[in-house]
Amino acid sequence: MRVRTRLILLLLLLSAIFTAGRYFYQIFEDKRVYALFKDNNEEKNIYFDKLVKLKGSTLETLAFDYTYWDEMVDFILNNDIEWAKKMLNETVLKTYQADTIWVYKRDLSQAYFINNQDSSVIKEFPLPREAINNIFLKERFCHFFVDTSAGLMEIRGATIHPSSDPTRKTAPCGYFFTGRLWNKNYIEELSKLVGGQISISAIKQAIPDFKTLSERNTIILSREFSDWQGKPAAYIYVNIQSKEMESYKLFSRNAAIIFIGFIISVIIFIAVFLTILLSTPFFMISQTLKTEDPENLRGLKKDTSEFGDIARLISKFFEQKEILVKEISERKKAEGELKESYTKLKEIQDQLIQAEKLNAIGQLASGVAHEVRNPLGIMLQGVNYLESRLSSKEVDILETLAALKDNIGRADSIVNSLLDFSKDVSLGLNPEDINPILQNSLALVKTRLKFENIDTTMEIKKGMPKVLADKNKLEQVFINILLNAAQAMPDGGKIAIRSFDKQLETIKNGIGRRVQDNFQLGEKVVMVEIEDTGTGITEENLKRIFDPFFTTKGQQGTGLGLSVTKSIIHMHRGLIYADSKPGQGTIMTVILKVAER
Amino acid sequence: MSIKKKKILLIDDEADFTKLIKLNLELTGQYEVKTENNGLLGLDAAKEFKPDLIFLDIMMPDIDGGDVCSQLENDEETKGIPVIFLTAIASKEEVKNGKGSIGGRPFIAKPVSVRELMDCIERTA
Numbered sequence: 001m002r003v004r005t006r007l008i009l010l011l012l013l014l015s016a017i018f019t020a021g022r023y024f025y026q027i028f029e030d031k032r033v034y035a036l037f038k039d040n041n042e043e044k045n046i047y048f049d050k051l052v053k054l055k056g057s058t059l060e061t062l063a064f065d066y067t068y069w070d071e072m073v074d075f076i077l078n079n080d081i082e083w084a085k086k087m088l089n090e091t092v093l094k095t096y097q098a099d100t101i102w103v104y105k106r107d108l109s110q111a112y113f114i115n116n117q118d119s120s121v122i123k124e125f126p127l128p129r130e131a132i133n134n135i136f137l138k139e140r141f142c143h144f145f146v147d148t149s150a151g152l153m154e155i156r157g158a159t160i161h162p163s164s165d166p167t168r169k170t171a172p173c174g175y176f177f178t179g180r181l182w183n184k185n186y187i188e189e190l191s192k193l194v195g196g197q198i199s200i201s202a203i204k205q206a207i208p209d210f211k212t213l214s215e216r217n218t219i220i221l222s223r224e225f226s227d228w229q230g231k232p233a234a235y236i237y238v239n240i241q242s243k244e245m246e247s248y249k250l251f252s253r254n255a256a257i258i259f260i261g262f263i264i265s266v267i268i269f270i271a272v273f274l275t276i277l278l279s280t281p282f283f284m285i286s287q288t289l290k291t292e293d294p295e296n297l298r299g300l301k302k303d304t305s306e307f308g309d310i311a312r313l314i315s316k317f318f319e320q321k322e323i324l325v326k327e328i329s330e331r332k333k334a335e336g337e338l339k340e341s342y343t344k345l346k347e348i349q350d351q352l353i354q355a356e357k358l359n360a361i362g363q364l365a366s367g368v369a370h371e372v373r374n375p376l377g378i379m380l381q382g383v384n385y386l387e388s389r390l391s392s393k394e395v396d397i398l399e400t401l402a403a404l405k406d407n408i409g410r411a412d413s414i415v416n417s418l419l420d421f422s423k424d425v426s427l428g429l430n431p432e433d434i435n436p437i438l439q440n441s442l443a444l445v446k447t448r449l450k451f452e453n454i455d456t457t458m459e460i461k462k463g464m465p466k467v468l469a470d471k472n473k474l475e476q477v478f479i480n481i482l483l484n485a486a487q488a489m490p491d492g493g494k495i496a497i498r499s500f501d502k503q504l505e506t507i508k509n510g511i512g513r514r515v516q517d518n519f520q521l522g523e524k525v526v527m528v529e530i531e532d533t534g535t536g537i538t539e540e541n542l543k544r545i546f547d548p549f550f551t552t553k554g555q556q557g558t559g560l561g562l563s564v565t566k567s568i569i570h571m572h573r574g575l576i577y578a579d580s581k582p583g584q585g586t587i588m589t590v591i592l593k594v595a596e597r
Numbered sequence: 598m599s600i601k602k603k604k605i606l607l608i609d610d611e612a613d614f615t616k617l618i619k620l621n622l623e624l625t626g627q628y629e630v631k632t633e634n635n636g637l638l639g640l641d642a643a644k645e646f647k648p649d650l651i652f653l654d655i656m657m658p659d660i661d662g663g664d665v666c667s668q669l670e671n672d673e674e675t676k677g678i679p680v681i682f683l684t685a686i687a688s689k690e691e692v693k694n695g696k697g698s699i700g701g702r703p704f705i706a707k708p709v710s711v712r713e714l715m716d717c718i719e720r721t722a
Contacts, residue, residue: 366686370656373685374611377708381617384711388624412708419686 003278011271018263022256029252037214037245044219044240048194052223055097055190056143059156059180062096063141067158067176068166075112076105076160076174084112097180099153103160104175108132111174118181121150125177127228132175135228140168145225145233152182152200152225152234182236196221196240204235217245281307285314294318361548365418372415380408417560427473427571431466431595434474434499434526441478442497449482453492461500467526467592473568477576480561481530481588488534488586498529501594511575511591518573519591528590536582545578602629603722606648608639608665609683610657618652621711628718636660640668643675650722651680652705652714666702679721683707 066072066088075083088101099119103112108129115122126146135142135157142157156179159172180186182200191198196219207213207220219240227233281300285307288296300311383401390397442456449456485495504511504523511519519525537545537552544550548563569576573593580586605628609615615632622628631646633639636657643651651669655662662682669675682704705717 369686373707374614377685378611378613378617380708380710381614381621385617385621385624388621388711408708 003282004275007271007274007278011267014270015263015267018267019260022259022263026256033245033249033252034211034214036248037217037219037242038210040242040245041210041219044194044196044238045221048221048223048238051190051193055193056154056156056180058096059098059154059178060143062092062098062101062178063156063158063176066178067160068163068168069160070162070164072103072160072176073162073173076103079111081112088112088114090114090116096178098178099150099181100177100179102175102177102179104129104132104177106172106174108175118183118185119148119150119153119179122148122153122179126153126155126179131228136172136175140172142228144228146227147202147233148179148181150181150183153179154182154225155179191238194221194238194240196238199237199239201235201237204232205237207237214245217242217249281305281311285310288314292318361418365415369415369419372411376408376412376415380405383408417564420560420564427470427568429468429470429572432469432471432474434464434467434469434528434592435460435462437469437471437474438478438497438499438528441475441482444475445479445482445486449486449495452486452489454486454489454495455493456495456497459496459498464499464501464526465524465594467572468595469572469592470568474572477565477568477590478528478530480565481590484561485530485532485534485586485588488532488536493533493585495533496529496531498531499526501526504591508577518575518593524594526592526594528592529587530590531585531587533585536584536586537578537580538582542578542580546576602627603650603718604628604646604648605630605650605652605718605722606639606642606646607632607652608634608636608642608657608662609652609654610634611654618711618714622714625711625715627715636662636665639665640672640675643669643678644672647674648678650718651678652683653680654683655704656685681705681717681721683709 071083071087074080075087084103088103093099093101093114093116100115100122101112102110102125104125105111110125113123113125126148136159140159142155144155146153146155155177157175157177159168160174160176161168161170161172187198187200204224205222207222208216213220219238219242221238221240223236223238224232225234225236281303284296284300288294294315297311297315300307301315302308303311383404387398387401390401392398438458438460442458446456482495501524504519504521504525507521511517511521541550541552546562546566548560550563566576569590569592575591576588578586578588605622607615607618607630609632612634615634619630619632622630631642631648633642637660639651639653653662653665657665666680666682669678669680680702682702684704685707687704687706703717703721705713
């Protein structure tokens with residue numbers, strides 16, 4: 001796995017850990033919010049109850065104060081309407097925020113009734129008269145709700161007693177009721193005070209569970225209002241949208257967003273930082289190893305980190321490698337030089353042996369020449385003498401003498417070859433056109449070739465550069481090759497002579513292999529090929545054809561022809577070689593140096 | 598027949614050879630030939646006979662052709678006489694090219710025919 005991938009995975013893991021942490025924190029936060037909401041809810045409940053109590057207290061005071069009053073007792077007894085109109089007027093209603101007042105005598109007959117504009121539709125006490133007795137059967141005060149034609153009404157009542165009876169132990173002198181309508185205005189006022197929406201319902205409504213409400217930031221307070229018998233008269237619902245919770249949650253959410261944003265920025269920063277910190281040196285190191293160029297590490301080498309250590313190690317490695325490579329190449333060079341000098345030595349040794357051989361042959365040749373040629377000279381003179389003394393009629397004798405002369409010539413040519421071979425004959429080198437030399441050579445042997453039923457063809461290239469050559473020696477070479485070719489074709493055949501110039505392309509023995517080779521690769525040369533369709537030369541013999549005294553012609557050959565040929569070509573600083581396939585024929589190739597201009 | 602015969606001295610240790618050359622050259626009627634088979638005798642003969650041309654073999658016993666040649670050169674009487682060496686150890690090629698010379702003098706390689714000898718005499722003497 002690549003380091004970059006690992007880094008990414010590490011950062012992803014970090015992100016996951018942070019996310020998980022944030023998640024658990026959020027659970028904790030949610031619990032806190034829930035608890036907060038619960039507190040808030042509790043608070044609102046208490047507040048609402050207190051509010052209702054406070055608002056209701058005026059009504060309670062009215063009912064309490066006006067029933068513990070001698071003048072009220074007198075009014076009931078004397079039925080003084082004027083007093084009632086004066087004392088229980090609309091100002092009183094307004095002061096105590098009441099809408100109606102009913103006063104009943106002990107016999108439950110109505111003594112007084114007053115209402116205001118809001119409760120103008122209400123004429124009668126909203127309960128049956130008999131109920132009054134029941135209401136005060138146990139208690140001296142009452143508080144209940146009742147549904148009227150003007151809406152829900154809160155009613156407070158008390159029994160009327162003289163001031164001499166503060167504990168209201170005596171039988172009631174009458175009954176006092178005051179009512180307040182929970183109309184639109186009052187509910188709005190309450191709503192404002194409680195900070196929510198108040199609604200009243202005759203039937204019980206389903207309230208969403210606490211959790212749902214918490215999520216909606218909604219506090220719902222519900223109260224059940226009892227009628228005079230203690231049964232539910234109405235239900236009040238207060239719907240409060242908690243601004244605090246909302247803002248708290250918003251704050252919490254924003255905090256989460258800021259936190260996550262911060263974490264993401266930190267991770268991105270770490271990723272970028274690590275990439276720069278790790279990837280760059282890694283890239284430099286891998287690039288260096290790929291290109292094998294320690295120059296790439298120049299900057300990193302000064303680094304004090306572990307990367308610096310690695311860079312220094314790598315460049316040291318390359319330095320050592322360079323030294324090693326240098327050593328190896330030097331060793332190889334030395335080895336090559338050793339090999340070359342060995343080859344040279346071998347060659348010189350061969351040359352020495354050859355020279356020794358040649359020297360021996362030379363001495364032998366001189367002796368042989370002297371001892372053989374003197375008798376030959378005498379014989380030739382003898383034959384000359386006999387020829388000149390004979391008349392032309394003596395045909396048989398003359399023919400015999402001619403045969404003698406021929407054989408003297410043959411013996412002489414053997415000695416001649418031997419001498420040519422052994423002597424360091426100097427050449428007269430001149431720039432020559434190779435084609436006339438070839439044509440001359442062919443002309444000299446053509447008659448014989450024709451006689452032996454051999455066809456010759458010549459493909460000569462015109463306008464070739466001149467070669468540095470001894471014309472006569474080269475003629476000798478080509479004649480020798482042509483005669484050898486002829487001897488390889490006892491039943492006739494074909495000889496093709498080709499001349500052309502070319503640039504040397506392939507390494508061969510004697511071409512471009514060693515410094516002392518006569519030819520270098522790419523050198524321009526003139527080549528002559530003489531191809532026959534003769535018996536060919538076996539691979540075994542092919543190696544030896546240029547050796548002195550090697551012959552396959554038995555008595556007919558001196559074994560010196562090709563040796564002499566080779567030494568002549570070598571004196572031209574040229575090259576001669578043979579390619580042959582037994583049964584198919586032989587190609588002799590002569591390569592000659594172009595005369596420098 | 599008023600043509601003066603050219604006088605040729607032939608010095609070679611091979612008696613048969615000198616004898617046959619003498620016969621052959623004199624047979625042409627153009628030459629008077631004296632032969633010697635020894636270098637020292639040859640020197641004496643050169644002074645006495647005063648030849649137009651001397652054919653001198655190189656490889657001889659007692660005194661070889663080279664020494665004979667230098668003595669001839671050193672002698673006032675004989676130093677003007679052209680000398681042509683006869684040798685068995687030169688190849689035909691050398692002679693034909695005219696490249697070869699022995700001590701700056703021309704030579705003829707053995708075996709030699711009468712025709713070659715005559716050509717050589719006509720060229721030189």
